[in-house]
Amino acid sequence: MPRSAALPDPITENMSLLLAELDGQLSRLITYFGAPQGAVAAQLMQRAGYSSNLAGRVRKACLAAMLRKKTDEARRLRLQGIETVARNLDLLSRLGRRAVDQAERAQRVKLLRAGTFVPPLTLVRKTVARIQDALDGQDSRLAVKIGQARGEIAQFHDQLFRTYTRDMAETKHTEDLAYALLALNEVTRMGEALEAISEAILSINIGQTVQFERYFTLRSVLAGVSRDEDISLKPLAETRSGSAISGVEMRDRKGRSVAAVFKDGDKRKVKEERVGVKSWNSVYPGLAPEILSYEKNGQSAALLIEHLEGETFEDIVLGGSDAALERAQKALHRTVRDIWRTTLTPEPAHMGAMDQLAKRMKDVTRLHPRLVPGPQSINGAMVPGLATLIERAAAREAGLPAPFSVYIHGDFNLDNVIYDPVAGKIRFIDLHRSRYMDYVQDVSVFMVSNYRLQVLDAATRARIAGVATAMQEMAAKFARRQKDSTYSYRLALGLARSFASSTRFVVDEDHARRMLLRARYILDIALAVPEGREARFKLPVKDLFHD
CATH class of the missing domain: 3.90.1200 (Aminoglycoside 3'-phosphotransferase; Chain: A, domain 2)
Incomplete structure (x- = not known):
């Protein structure tokens, strides 16, 4: 995919400053949970305005650029995606402060098991460090790695949640454990913010707003049909039943340009569509489009269908x-x-x-x-x-x-x-x-x-x-x-x-x-x-x- 035109300086400059500021905050956050101290907590709280102001500048510059008359759809989507990234970076900052605020309320620090927070927070910091490269290089593989952090953080949540609930049955100090659970919830939500950032970057790259799981479904349904390279989506429709329909531009295994239609949604609806197409091709051949690929995953499914001219x-x-x-x-x-x-x-x-x-x-x-x-x-x-x-x-x-x-x-x-x-x-x-x-x-x-x-x-x-x-x-x-x-x-x-x-x-x-x-x-x-x-x-x- 060709690189988009350069972004306005206020966006690139403030995004770089925002990422640097957040890295510093995450470093302090890791330090705090490594050895909880009120002084470190106070330093974090004092940085609240920095990340908020920088994120606001990025978002304001993106909005100004989107309102310009010469902004085409691809550039508008890119600016919208960067605005989403900035908003979620600010959210990461706020979630970190909320986690510390809840941890500081606990009277018995040992019950926090604060050291267990260090590995997931270190993962968050390493993941945030990848965002600039993913944006600059329009790197979908790197964007996917950013989104996958949510799964690792969710595993941490499940393990520590079980530990806290077990501890609640063995101690009278349930109030401290309640604060610990609230801190755990804030850190877990960091995974959601990272996934939203991943979706924003993937959307920029493929030319259409896309959810994290939908991107994997798309890659899966394209396997064996197209070459393993970046793809381009164009929104065609959103059905009343919730299925999304997109035009796909890709290259087949021989390098030839191919246009197709990607449809995904509820497994029952997509399966009915597949059965309907197959039925028409047996009852009245040539009327329905050809099915190129079909994949199902849990309660969702996807079809790759022949693009029809006309x-x-x-x-x-x-x-x-x-x-x-x-x-x-x-x-x-x-x-x-x-x-x-x-x-x-x-x-x-x-x-x-x-x-x-x-x-x-x-x-x-x-x-x-x-x-x-x-x-x-x-x-x-x-x-x-x-x-x-x-x-x-x-x-x-x-x-x-x-x-x-x-x-x-x-x-x-x-x-x-x-x-x-x-x-x-x-x-x-x-x-x-x-x-x-x-x-x-x-x-x-x-x-x-x-x-x-x-x-x-x-x-x-x-x-x-x-x-x-x-x-x-x-x-x-x-x-x-x-x-x-x-x-x-x-x-x-x-x-x-x-x-x-x-x-x-x-x-x-x-x-x-x-x-x-x-x-x-x-x-x-x-x-x-x-x-x-x-x-x-x-x-x-x-x-x-x-x-």
Whole structure:
């Protein structure tokens, strides 16, 4: 990775002074615990303002540099990382003073077992001495060693904690041991500060904020795929389930430049994504990206996936030309129809749209409590609440399965569809919910993912509506060919679910209100249809999608 431009002098100078000051403080701290004396404790306390002022100067200079107009993203991340380093160096200073303060409160010094603090504090001092070299050389291996100190300090904590608790059972002087435990806690937190410094340096080096464990997961998943050299990450997305998605730039074993996507998070979610990709590659080859590598570690896991060329459908809808959008739509409709025809099985499918919605209404109400009123009386007539309508619609839906199943995406939002204009191909991503199901599930999700785009100008809203209704028209033709007589009724329930449940992601109250009103209107007109007459139901799709 090329070296970044030189930092402003106030940053480099004050960082050097801060590291030197902290080394002196740590030296005194080691001296104190080697032989606790009030005079040494007083010297440490008197240095409080020095480290705090130097750290403040570094942070102030970093902030000033970040506010300059010509600061690019890489430099901004570097300045942000250095500010984090300075903040945690100051924290190390404060933790040391707090440890001494607690130790000084103990009346019986022997109970402290103060000498046992010397090895971990010596480790802290040696680790801090590596920080300047790690920053100057953008050395990720050295940064990792800085973070690994936390594990060694944690082992020290566990051993001494057991000793103190054993001593508590054997002596009446528990107050002194309580102060000893508090001192132990402050020293243990030094490991956390060192790990935060490690993460800051690693983030500078790879171009994206990264947690210590995530860096190891990334290195592990890249093993055997790329050369053992520094890598570069570019943030792509943060899923609602907590998974992080990044673009990875690396070189393979032959030195060729390779682009991939790194996704990590909860093991269950990542495993579902892996299973989904594998399923698509067996059911409909060429649609899903190839999995390059997979690793699991405890409750987390990571995937390295083929990078797909092209743009998301959302980007095309919002920023593409009319001609580009038309080509993308044709490719999407052609691909979706072919998937449905290829994967169709005679097994009936229950979408369960209302059951899905009922489970999500707590989250909707939590974000928009004023928009989901209960039963109301209007001019003496009782109007049921949305919960009652959902319950009634669920009973109707239970008797209306789709007459067949197809393999669906399961989370068919605009940003999960990629179109490659050069190859003229559609590709799918984020496939952890893929399964055999009612195709109406994907249709309704896709349509509402258009509507919920928070764009206000009339021309773009009209374009969004056109994309949504075009998908519905294509699906309606497919339904007629397959003699699916209740398609429109099930679509209504699917749209009601998607309109209402999507508001848990929409902060704008006016937009959320429009979506909830549409959900309620759809349920009202669907429930007004006499039982047994669902096949005659006509849904006013164009009215629903035009504001």
